[in-house]
Amino acid sequence: MRSQDHDRLYLSPPHLGRHELNYVHKAIEDNWVAPVGPNLDGFEADICAAVGIPFCVALNSGTAALHLGLLLLGVGPGDEVLCPSFTFVATASAVRYCGAAPVFVDSEYDTWNICPQRLREAIEDRLRRGKKPKALLLVHLYGMPAKVPEVLALAAEFDIPVLEDAAEALGSCWEGQPLGSFGRVGVFSFNGNKILTTSGGGALVAHDRALAERARFLATQAKDDAPHYQHAEVGYNYRLSNILAGIGRGQMELLADRVKRRREIFAWYREHLAALPGLAVGPAEPPGARANRWLTTVLLAPPAPDAAPAPPPEALRRALEAHNIESRPLWKPMHLQPLFADAPMYGGAVCTDLFARGLCLPSGTAMTEADLRRVAGALREAFG
Structure with a gap:
């Protein structure tokens, strides 16, 4: 559709x-x-x-x-x-x-x-x-x-x-x-x-x-x-x-209900997208951490020599958009923004990599099971 x-x-x-x-x-x-x-x-x-x-x-x-x-x-x-x-x-x-x-x-x-x-x-x-x-x-x-x-x-x-x-x-x-x-x-x-x-x-x-x-x-x-x-x-x-x-x-x-529902949505995505090659829902919670899971995010793995490459994040975003589903890249790091081009930066490889490989998925607490399946179906279609 x-x-x-x-x-x-x-x-x-x-x-x-x-x-x-x-x-x-x-x-x-x-x-x-x-x-x-x-x-x-x-x-x-x-x-x-x-x-x-x-x-x-x-x-x-x-x-x-x-x-x-x-x-x-x-x-x-x-x-x-x-x-x-x-x-x-x-x-x-x-x-x-x-x-x-x-x-x-x-x-x-x-x-x-x-x-x-x-x-x-x-x-x-x-x-x-x-x-x-x-x-x-x-x-x-x-x-x-x-x-x-x-x-x-x-x-x-x-x-x-x-x-x-x-x-x-x-x-x-x-x-x-x-x-x-x-x-x-x-x-x-x-x-x-x-x-x-x-x-x-x-x-x-x-x-x-x-x-x-x-x-x-x-x-x-x-x-x-x-x-x-x-x-x-x-x-x-x-x-x-x-x-x-x-x-x-x-x-x-x-x-409390809103946090519970966001966490349920994150868990649903993690379970139902697990079979998509090269896509990881995350990050996982370290010991001691409890996240509200405001937005569910995914990372696409770098291409492996012996595996079919996953679609790039922008291709996934466009595929979702074709189904009238909003998604968004992860935050573009500040040291890459023209506004802060002259600011000191310590490191940079990690956040640059995350930005290049990540995407935010619909995570609103009013989402239904049908809504979630619609997102998952559009992603599966994009993966072919």
């Missing part, structure tokens, strides 16, 4: 439950449509409870959370921030917002996240150059926990504060502890394609009350405590609205 024969299957569309409208209707009935209100307070409390961290500031995007998080750690013009190359552009762009420069580090194959060995190499080399990194961005890609103990140990050894980018990892854990709670500051995204959504939104979490209060101050235009509008420093219009926070409250009730 061709594209016109089926409704489109999206990569990770929003999936609302039954309770979001209750919070939104209540806000409208009470005329709480201004930026702040009870839903905002409640949403922040829900996030704190889910992550096991005492303070939260709900914001209008995960990118805003990254920007504020870096500012809270003192990042400013002329500073350097360690960052995985294999990530979404917002991670690195937030560094530039502060006038600082990203220093990119390669990934490792176990989790696809920042490589501890390359990270040590980067830190020691920057120190030799007289430039101690101001902060470390720890990203958990596609909801897979990074090698948390190794990375945190390095950060502690060299006294570098950690900003934990858990934008894709709400509901993921390391040794039972939720991701987002390991860094001095953690951030989440509630963009429309995330495991939970507020349409557009994000959040910053912290163990330190003073940091959270500082974030809240900066996110509301840095308005001083005065009866008139007085400002002594630059602030930002970064707060989430009370209406969108109502969507978030209803979504947070579904977190």
